[in-house]
Amino acid sequence: MDALLQGLELFLSVENFVAIAIGVAVGVIVGSIPGLTATMAVALALPFTFGLDPVTSILLLVGIYKGGVYGGSITAILVKAPGTPAAACSVLDGYPLAQSGKAGKALKMALYASCTADLVSNLALIFLAGTIASFALQFGAPEYFWLICFSLTVVISISGTSLLKGLVSGLLGLLVSTVGLDLVYGTQRFTFDNFNLMSGVSYIPLLIGLFALPEVIDFYLRKAKPLAVRGADASRVSWPEFRRCLPTILRGSGIGVAIGAIPGAGATAAAFLSYGEAKRTSKRRENFGKGEIEGVAAAESGNNGVAGATLIPLLSLGIPGDVVTAVILGAFMLHGLTPGPLMFEQNLDMIYAIFVGILFSSVVLLIAGSVAIRQFVRIADVPPHILLPVVLLFCVFGSYAVQNQMFDILVMFAFGIVGFIMMRIGMAAAPFLIGFILGPLFEDNLRRSFLISDDLGVFLRSPICWIFIALTVFSLIVGLRREYQMRRTAKAVEADS
Template sequence: MEILHNLAFGFEHALTPANLLYCAIGCVVGTLVGLLPGLGPLATISLLLPLTYSLPTGGALIMLAGIYYGAQYGDSVSAITMKIPHASSIVACIDGYQMTLKGKTGLALFTAGVSSFIGGTVAILVLASLAPTLGQVALLFGPTDYCALMLVGFVCVSFITTGSLLNGLAMCLLGVLLGQVGTDLETGLERFTFGLPSLTDGVSLVSLALGCFGIAEITKNLDAREERTPFNGKIHLMPTWPEFKRIIPSALRGSVVGSILGILPGGGPVIAQFAAYALDKKVSKYKDEIGSGAIEGVAGQAAADEAAARTSFIPLMSIGIPENAVMALMMAAFIIKGIQPGPNMIAKHPDLFWGLVASMWVGNCFLLILNVPLVRFWLSVFKIPYNVLFPSILFFCCIGTFSVNNSLNDILTTAAFGLIGYTMMRLSLDPAPMMLGFILGPMLEEYFRRAMIISRGSFTTFFTHPISATLLSLIALFFALQLFLAFRAKRAVVVEVPAASG
């Protein structure tokens, strides 16, 4: 009953005309940011942060939060229709774009919109009910535990790859190597930069994602030398009842995964999408279809993406620790308004805390309206001949890449990765495991080094900490199970061969 009372108190503040307007503005701007290739909530919030000086406290924070989770909502559109992802919609390119090629663009976007609504709703309930206590969970994780968690992430390679496992592991290793490019934070030495100043800060995730997915896909389409648009035929938006029943379980699984990983520093939407996709490939009734245009491949990652975007506010508002760059900007907005996020925030500013939580569900409703009934409008923008559309796509890709560091070198890096990505496509190599390795590799190195420094070089620290020991045990059990299944399958083949010859 206390939760209902607190939510009612929050809706009193969130449903004022001014806050509704700020929430709507944030959601619309966030959705547009998600639609434009390369642009993201980080750059947008950075540009709009000075506005917080002149806006009311509640309205400013509600608007900035709306931009963040609105961008998570909208970034699936460009990933599904054109295979041009943001960092948090990389997995959507796999099954979402396959559905587009099959003429199911409307169904894919409906699935993403409804699943995001489900994920956001579940995460808001988690945020409202467990924020005061769940924030403490992040404090239980030390460097050894995060290192083990990153290793669990690498296990996902066996699920997300659409080709052979060996190719997937090789691509993942390539991503890890790319993640090592730049200046070593521990020693200050440059690694794998080949003397190029442009690589001193490392390879940008935006450049890698836009190049290997967006530019490569455009090049592939132009190489086909045929007139085409991003999708063909009529837009069938509403799913059949059997299709809708496939959306719900996957969306709920993704909501749980995203809600959990959103709390942990280093988790968030980027990691949550891979974890949710891997889980669906393991437990879904239609796991054999995932990777070739299955609804579950879109639903799970969309729900996890949105849920993680909401629950990432928990460590910020409950213990005052931002878990990613966007949350750091949100913390700056809080401080600009004279509010210190942390354990005392709920007690000192209950109207702001519960008003922000309630506004997230209001924003969820706004985004459902923007992304489901208006899907036909969004797609009408892309009903343009491809030879007219692709220069515009390349233009926005360049803008998005340039906006990260205001550097022309990033555009050249994106073009280089576009050529590499096109080569991968011609060789039937999947870039998704490479993105996973690129994201997790530097994080694994950082936490491993911290663990070694704290333990004075003793590897036993990974087995003496309960959380890391549990995670490593799960990894060992997973590999033991895979070896057992492979051995049993091989033995079954050996037994069947003599029977067939007889």
């Protein structure tokens, strides 16, 4: 109790409130710019924390991270240019909503879902950190492998109107993820001696190319102006709508927390898994992909549910779950602190101060997000022939910014052409992205499992493996059954017409 009071005392300073507010605001702005990620913003902000108190520094960085995770959805919804890979899932329903004149509604639902998921994630961090961290520690290569297999089944839900094309798209994404140096033998795969490809295809240029560029190309080759996002609207999320989406948001938050607590699993998988689950269980599943508000809620809750949870392995075990938490770990170390069990004994007041600050950041996110929406929604008013050259400008600068090399611009253009072809032949781009993101994890854990043991029984070694095998099989059966039913309906429609 004393530590809690000391923690509150430590937190209650103007500097901390200002740091969170600035952090979240900067994060939202940076996250909304394609190519500039929360990771980049956190890394750039690190030098500014040298002169600050440890708690203020950590809260500033966490604020940027949280704002960045939410900010990615803004341009994903408005102009189909996701600011972060995880926000690509918000494109699926957010962009069609924006096109039908409901950009405000989509953005507001994204904000409410993000804040709710962020709060749930923070509460999980505060109350369940120890339990979740010990669960996450039980994940070895075979457990990860089955988790990734389960995550890959989401391809069925995001395949659009053709499951087979969706599967081919997902496989192509997996294939592209194999480019680069082999992780076990260090030999070259599809690099053709090109130095730029040694570390694989950069995911930010690929993401921008796959989603944003096809819209640009399509606009200039069409007779009409189909991209015209109808005027900035005052559409709101009604209470019945929010209540209807609340179970989806809570489920997405839970998925986000579970995935976020496992080091390396990532927000993209959480967002797509949450979306897939929402589509599987929703009464309006046929509207998913066409502008269903529940789809936006599912994607954003899965995405933001990860934010607080990634701090669980960091604070409780000292293990960074992703690049951002690795940078935050660096900030801890700069101030002479080492996250982990010892910190809970030696600096408990500081831990409580950080917890209170993180909880407060959810409220700040709601305020900053509401302000941002009011400004950003005006983008919807801009005529497409003016908006698209500017979008392309951000795409090019953002792609270059990833590694400061021209090659990434070429990668963005190449995948823009791929995305345009996929768009024209009715092949969904989202499975490609999920295949590309999960591909390295899939292959790495498959091969690491074989390195652990030659025996195939290694894949069935623990209850966690069995749980994920059951979930994978269940998800496959339900998804395929639904696809079969859809085909039958389509056949009936065609017969009637």
